[in-house]
Amino acid sequence: MDFSERVKDLAGRSKHATKHALTEEATKTSVVLPLIQTLGFDVFNLNEVVPEFVADVGLKKGEKVDFALKIDGKLAALVEVKPITMSLGSAQFSQLYRYFATTEARLAILTNGREIWFFSDVDEPNKMDKKPFFTFDLQVADDAKIADLARFQKHNFSIETILATASNLKYANAAGAYLKKQLTNPDEDFVKMVARNIYDGMLTKTVVEQLRPAIQASLDEVIRDRIQAKLNVTFRAEPVATEEQIAKPNDTEPEIVTTEDELQAFLIVRAIAARWIDLERITLRDSKTYCSVFADNNNRKPICKLYFNAKTARHVGLFDAEKVEERVQIGSLSDIYKYAARIEDAVKTYL
The missing domain is CATH 3.90.1570.30 (tt1808, chain A)
Structure with a gap:
């Protein structure tokens, strides 16, 4: 070995x-x-x-x-x-x-x-x-x-x-811990450091407290933008064209678009799965009817599927140890957390 x-x-x-x-x-x-x-x-x-x-x-x-x-x-x-x-x-x-x-x-x-x-x-x-x-x-x-x-x-x-x-x-660990703390609840020194670069007046206590929500929201937006950019580059796989499609291209075929809800659901699944495997191993692949979440971008390692394209209902496909899929209906994205244990069980098989 x-x-x-x-x-x-x-x-x-x-x-x-x-x-x-x-x-x-x-x-x-x-x-x-x-x-x-x-x-x-x-x-x-x-x-x-x-x-x-x-x-x-x-x-x-x-x-x-x-x-x-x-x-x-x-x-x-x-x-x-x-x-x-x-x-x-x-x-x-x-x-x-x-x-x-x-x-x-x-x-x-x-x-x-x-x-x-x-x-x-x-x-x-x-x-x-x-x-x-x-x-x-x-x-x-x-x-x-x-x-x-x-x-x-x-x-x-x-x-x-x-x-x-x-x-x-x-x-590196100390810096990471500090930045995580600031993302969750920025302290006064951090807020003042940012405020000095965006506010021209005197930084009174009242001004600092007024700027705190805006700075925290900006931090969240920067993180979301970086994740979105990375997802666009790394996790969206182009569908592989068949020989028939190459021979007879269909210009009216709708383009596959990963929606915001699909991306947010992927991030929730990723957060659940990250307790067990590295974030970079959790990948998203979109298709016409559903999004697949895999380990290692390998379709033989399914974590779950997101069926969000229907107009009336959304479903999540969950896999057991034998990779048998069960679809469950969700009312909101937060409902995915109800199935965290089953998502973790799927991930554990790839450790």
């Missing part, structure tokens, strides 16, 4: 462990050791994988981190494991934090057998950052994330590259 297939095999192990691994040791055996092996380390070789790694820290003696990973005899990474029943957001990883400062390792990994958090010392040398620079969810992994995880394989391992990536990801 190639790396992607091995990671997908780990996803199955992780899902099984979610129901059956009740302890940290069970998590180690069922998921974490296979994970370390997938990254190219020999789990049976103490020159590569050292379990219960001891590194005394000041007055703290005999404390152990679950695994130390070595490459050519040098310490490359520390791995601390929590039970799969524990959320990493609530996990205490003080040992990992202390060990990082006293060993030569520049990479620290915290995992519960589902989530994998990667830490380094981007903020301050030899001091582990409080936040991970990269996170990976074994049970919700797309190709792009798997490609990022591949950087940590033993044969690819380059601490310089990892640290450069860590720095880039850290600031």
Whole structure:
């Protein structure tokens, strides 16, 4: 199996462990050791994988981190494991934090057998950052994330590259979080920054509050315009002409036009499906009688169909695990959310 297939095999192990691994040791055996092996380390070789790694820290003696990973005899990474029943957001990883400062390792990994958090010392040398620079969810992994995880394989391992990536990801994630916040509820500093470029008078508190709704509406419009432009270029596939149509063109044939309602419905489906797969994998293809939403622009990977061309009613085609379609009628676009679970189930078959 190639790396992607091995990671997908780990996803199955992780899902099984979610129901059956009740302890940290069970998590180690069922998921974490296979994970370390997938990254190219020999789990049976103490020159590569050292379990219960001891590194005394000041007055703290005999404390152990679950695994130390070595490459050519040098310490490359520390791995601390929590039970799969524990959320990493609530996990205490003080040992990992202390060990990082006293060993030569520049990479620290915290995992519960589902989530994998990667830490380094981007903020301050030899001091582990409080936040991970990269996170990976074994049970919700797309190709792009798997490609990022591949950087940590033993044969690819380059601490310089990892640290450069860590720095880039850290600031990119921070910038993304800030912009998302502004899109939802722009703060006063952001509103003032925009207002200085569009308003000539004094920016009093009253003026700022008056401009806030207009600035937020403009942000929404910019996002919609960018999505619409991308949809026009990427997601509208021209119908393939048959040999008969080429031989006998019909100039009276109506042009296929993707309506605003179809685009809005596609965006709703995309928002539902994006919980499981990357946005770029969710594609739209229009035809005379319906719009199809596929994974990977592949008609063998249907997510749903939008039947919006009838004058009296609109329907959505939903697919089960055998790709058998069922049409359901909707009264408004928001009704699509009622079928979110079924859309997600269709998407999960393409993970």
